[in-house]
Amino acid sequence: MAMSKEELKAAILDKAMKSPKPQLYVKDFYACDPDAKPRDVKNAANDLVKEGKMTFWSSGSTTMYAAKGRAKDEESRGT
Amino acid sequence: MSKHDTPMMDDLEKGPWPSFVSDLKRQAAKSPQCWDILGQMEQSYKDKITHWKHGGIVGVFGYGGGIVGRYSDLPDKFPGVAHFHTVRLNQPSSKFYTTEILRKLCDLWEKRGSGMTNFHGSTGDLVLLGTKTDELEPLFYDLTHDLNWDLGGSGSNLRTPANCIGKSRCEWACYDTDAVCYAMTMKYQDEIHRPAFPYKFKFKFSGCPNDCVAAIARSDLAVIGTWRDAIRINQAEVKNYISGANKPNGGAHSKGSKFDIQKEVISLCPTGCMWMEGDTLKIDDAECTRCMHCLNVMPKALRPGTDQGATIMMGAKAPILDGAQLATMIYPFIKLDAENEFEGLVEIIEKVWDWWMENGKNRERLGETMQRISLPVFLRVLEVEPIPQHVKEPRSNPYVFWREEEVEGGWERDVKEFRKRNAM
Numbered sequence: 001m002a003m004s005k006e007e008l009k010a011a012i013l014d015k016a017m018k019s020p021k022p023q024l025y026v027k028d029f030y031a032c033d034p035d036a037k038p039r040d041v042k043n044a045a046n047d048l049v050k051e052g053k054m055t056f057w058s059s060g061s062t063t064m065y066a067a068k069g070r071a072k073d074e075e076s077r078g079t
Numbered sequence: 080m081s082k083h084d085t086p087m088m089d090d091l092e093k094g095p096w097p098s099f100v101s102d103l104k105r106q107a108a109k110s111p112q113c114w115d116i117l118g119q120m121e122q123s124y125k126d127k128i129t130h131w132k133h134g135g136i137v138g139v140f141g142y143g144g145g146i147v148g149r150y151s152d153l154p155d156k157f158p159g160v161a162h163f164h165t166v167r168l169n170q171p172s173s174k175f176y177t178t179e180i181l182r183k184l185c186d187l188w189e190k191r192g193s194g195m196t197n198f199h200g201s202t203g204d205l206v207l208l209g210t211k212t213d214e215l216e217p218l219f220y221d222l223t224h225d226l227n228w229d230l231g232g233s234g235s236n237l238r239t240p241a242n243c244i245g246k247s248r249c250e251w252a253c254y255d256t257d258a259v260c261y262a263m264t265m266k267y268q269d270e271i272h273r274p275a276f277p278y279k280f281k282f283k284f285s286g287c288p289n290d291c292v293a294a295i296a297r298s299d300l301a302v303i304g305t306w307r308d309a310i311r312i313n314q315a316e317v318k319n320y321i322s323g324a325n326k327p328n329g330g331a332h333s334k335g336s337k338f339d340i341q342k343e344v345i346s347l348c349p350t351g352c353m354w355m356e357g358d359t360l361k362i363d364d365a366e367c368t369r370c371m372h373c374l375n376v377m378p379k380a381l382r383p384g385t386d387q388g389a390t391i392m393m394g395a396k397a398p399i400l401d402g403a404q405l406a407t408m409i410y411p412f413i414k415l416d417a418e419n420e421f422e423g424l425v426e427i428i429e430k431v432w433d434w435w436m437e438n439g440k441n442r443e444r445l446g447e448t449m450q451r452i453s454l455p456v457f458l459r460v461l462e463v464e465p466i467p468q469h470v471k472e473p474r475s476n477p478y479v480f481w482r483e484e485e486v487e488g489g490w491e492r493d494v495k496e497f498r499k500r501n502a503m
């Protein structure tokens with residue numbers, strides 16, 4: 001049985017906060033609920049961004065996700 | 080921000096061709112940050128290393144694409160380019176603009192950014208080059224409210240779809256590329272603006288095999304117009320080409336010598352399926368690969384057939400390590416019908432997305448996933464029956480692996496029974 005959307009979002013956010021790497025690929029969240037469709041996981045992660053709990057981190061060619069405040073920005077990373 | 084000493088940049092103004100250095104200097108009168116671009120480039124030429132850093136969390140609220148963060152690693156020396164973010168705008172289908180909208184856009188961009196543009200980036204977008212983080216939200220507000228213009232895709236999103244001019248101008252178009260590109264752009268807004276995939280995904284739409292948007296080389300899913308029936312031949316116009324009354328290629332490559340249909344058309348047909356019977360041109364359409372050569376040379380005499388649609392090809396990519404790879408033909412022919420909202424195409428797109436989202440690795444383009452799992456497996460995933468046209472060359476892999484359910488009686492055999500007939 002797949003989790004409810006709210007349960008899935010909580011699991012994703014938990015993983016984003018606890019994972020040693022601050023930035024994660026959308027695929028890294030598939031394991032949060034092996035029964036969920038990839039598209040549902042993607043939508044849940046994007047919802048968390050809309051709610052301001054996570055941020056996108058984009059290299060320009062790939063996009064990753066991070067819990068708010070955990071993503072390294074080029075600007076603050078310094079030279 | 081003022082002029083730097085840039086001897087190596089200045090050198091690039093000396094040729095007979097237009098120079099981006101001259102353009103930047105001219106724009107610097109209005110946008111002084113352009114001096115810092117020239118200064119930083121000069122520095123990079125000296126140091127033989129880029130001073131741009133790219134990527135980050137910049138964007139506009141609610142969107143996960145369309146803005147690519149870019150920063151100088153020498154912000155103290157070149158403060159004008161300390162932030163220099165790129166903005167991608169969804170270009171109109173076929174890139175038809177009114178001068179009015181272009182003027183408005185230029186005014187807005189000089190107010191909110193460097194004034195520098197790129198018409199157009201490789202993906203197809205109109206690219207605005209260089210602005211600060213603080214300007215992004217106001218720019219986006221004006222773009223969407225005053226200009227009714229939206230951002231394009233970047234990152235792991237569906238990238239801005241692009242098409243050739245198709246039926247709006249071109250008599251070879253076998254389907255309405257503008258209509259399909261527009262319909263897919265509107266249908267997949269969420270995938271364009273928010274990341275959806277393991278990596279980028281591109282659609283491109285060409286109306287015929289001339290493939291003017293280079294869909295075959297540049298898109299994960301290429302929709303290329305074609306026809307199923309016979310090339311339409313106007314024999315009277317064929318005679319006019321032979322007599323010289325019609326100029327081959329519309330006169331484009333003419334060297335003044337007399338047109339030789341045997342040398343310039345029939346002998347160049349890659350499948351050797353054309354010949355003359357007296358003064359009548361014959362084509363064995365079953366052998367024709369729709370290469371477009373004969374139609375391009377004699378457009379008044381030859382036209383695509385009337386049973387028109389598209390070939391779907393997948394998996395083009397240009398990764399740095401293995402080199403470029405063209406798309407592989409997957410669906411030889413589908414009909415594209417606006418009446419049913421291009422249902423057949425939508426079904427194919429969603430089938431391949433669902434599978435790729437699950438099976439593609441991070442930062443792996445569809446073409447690489449296809450290579451990794453092999454074409455036979457990919458065809459099985461899409462439930463496409465293999466046909467000879469799927470085979471690139473005979474015998475490069477002569478082995479066909481049957482699956483147990485395809486073999487009568489499965490894998491289990493009575494060895495003793497067999498040995499009675501075939502002693503060891």
Ligand code: HEM
Binds near residue numbers: 474
């Ligand atoms: C100059 C010498 C040779 C040339 C140019 C040559 C060329 C070829 C070619 C073109 C094929 C067909 C491959 C295919 O169907 O894809 C073939 C098959 C074969 N050749 Fe040779 N060959 C040469 C010498 C030999 C020798 C000396 C042997 C054995 C001692 C040999 C054993 C075989 C075998 C067993 C096959 C059949 C493979 C199969 O299709 O099952 N060949 N050869």
Ligand code: HEM
């Ligand atoms: C340097 C030595 C050898 C060379 C270069 C060689 C080359 C080849 C080639 C080119 C093929 C065809 C593969 C294909 O169908 O694409 C082949 C098949 C075959 N070779 Fe050899 N071979 C060598 C030694 C041997 C030896 C020593 C044996 C047996 C003792 C042998 C038995 C066979 C058999 C039975 C096949 C057919 C396999 C099949 O079609 O399933 N080969 N060999």
Ligand code: SF4
Binds near residue numbers: 245249285
């Ligand atoms: S791809 Fe074909 S239909 Fe499209 S513009 Fe080029 S020649 Fe015309």
Ligand code: SF4
Binds near residue numbers: 368
């Ligand atoms: S389109 Fe190409 S393959 Fe077909 S008949 Fe013309 S030249 Fe030959």
